[in-house]
Amino acid sequence: MVTTLMLIGTGWRFLFPVYISEFPAPVPAGVSDRPAARHLVYLLGITVLLVAAAVARAHARRSVVAAGLAVGLILTVGGGLAQSRPDPDIAVARATVRDRPASIQSCTMRSDVTYCYFDGFDGFVPGWESVVTAVRAVVPDSAASSGPPLAVRQRALAEEISAGGSGSVAEAMQAVAAWKVEDAAAGTPEAVRVDTAWGDDRAAAALAAEVAYRLMAAKAYDGGNFLCGARAALLVWLVGQASPTTLAGMRSLDETSTGALVFSDISGLYGILAPDRAAAPALELLKRQSDEVPPLVERHWAELTAPDTPLERFGAIFGVPIQPLAPDDEAPPCVP
Known part of the structure; x- marks a missing residue:
């Protein structure tokens, strides 16, 4: 029995x-x-x-x-x-894919960006490149080349490659920390993460958010907490401004998110979270067909991307309303 x-x-x-x-x-x-x-x-x-x-x-x-x-x-x-x-061979293969992907991946360079992928996924590279190019086009030239040389590496979380799926946020964060060590050893430090699922607007928006954060912070997103303040709003604007595809994907993600706009991979364990209060002014700004916005982004880039710049400053720079915090609202844990 x-x-x-x-x-x-x-x-x-x-x-x-x-x-x-x-x-x-x-x-x-x-x-x-x-x-x-x-x-x-x-x-x-x-x-x-x-x-x-x-x-x-x-x-x-x-x-x-x-x-x-x-x-x-x-x-x-x-x-x-x-x-x-x-x-038993399957268990070994899954551990390698999950923990040491760089050891079995191929990489190609397009323009000045390195793209690394699992065998059989090379067809995704042109799509990734289009998203990276679109995001870089809406950030200042100085930011487009900040930090280590830009790289995109395909990942698969334990949730995706384990039968039944039993991952947790803590396990995802441990995986991210290990990936950073491996990326540095493989010559692609602070590589942007991309999932094994690709082909729809939501996936494009999630990748765009990862690329935008990498260009804003000069490092890959570590995960774990909310992206707060002015840079959370700026990231939402960058994703929406990059292309019609990323804008459509972001709006789709927003429809299924509660409390925050979540740019997440398919596992739902890893992603960038912009609180609704920070996403709202950026979404409002995207409705404006104004040539004044990109110059303001470039002029105030350093201030807007600083971790300690409050959301109210974003509202002041672009002239968009910011919802006041209620007295009993708790500040979310933010990415430093």
């Missing part, structure tokens, strides 16, 4: 004739358990059982039916149990 429950709990997707992915996003080769041979034995067993049932309905000899049922049960149960057992 216990064995049967374990089979249903861990390998239920293999009980169907077709393969059902266990992951919410595309994953690198080698981390998805596809027990083709064992699954074929399971399907063969089911076929034998069906044939035995048909023969029984035709009033065949009992010995023939019994033999068919016995063989079918052996193949079905044996194949079902075998395909539900974890493959």
Whole structure:
């Protein structure tokens, strides 16, 4: 009974004739358990059982039916149990993808930006490049080249590459810290993170936010807390101003966010959070078709990107209203 429950709990997707992915996003080769041979034995067993049932309905000899049922049960149960057992090689591959992606990735340079990706994901690079180029076009030239040389590296969180998904924010932050060490060793310090899911406006907006933060802070986003003050509003404006695609993606993300505009990856564990109070004036500013905004961004860039510049200063510079804090409102934990 216990064995049967374990089979249903861990390998239920293999009980169907077709393969059902266990992951919410595309994953690198080698981390998805596809027990083709064992699954074929399971399907063969089911076929034998069906044939035995048909023969029984035709009033065949009992010995023939019994033999068919016995063989079918052996193949079905044996194949079902075998395909539900974890493959140790899969566990090793998943650990490598999660913790040491640079060791198995390829990199290419476009213009002055390095893009690193898992095998089979090179087709995403042109899309990433278009987002990076669009964001860099709306920041001052000095900011576009601040910090280490810009790099984008594809990542896969434990939530995405572990069957069933059991990640937590704390685990995500530990992963980010380890990635920073690995990025520096691989020659791409402070690399911008991009997910394995790509192709829609929301993914483009999430990448745009990561790139905008990298250009604002001269370092990759560490995660964990809210982005606060004037720079939170500036980041929202940069994402929306970059391109119609990133603007549409940001508006879509805003519709499904509560309390903050969340530029998150598919796992939902890692992303940049701009409180609604900071996002609102930026969204209002994006409605204005004014040639005066970009020059003001360039003129006040250093002030707007400083961690201690209050949101009210953003409102004063651009002439947009800032919602006052209620007396009982608690300040969110902010990224330093």
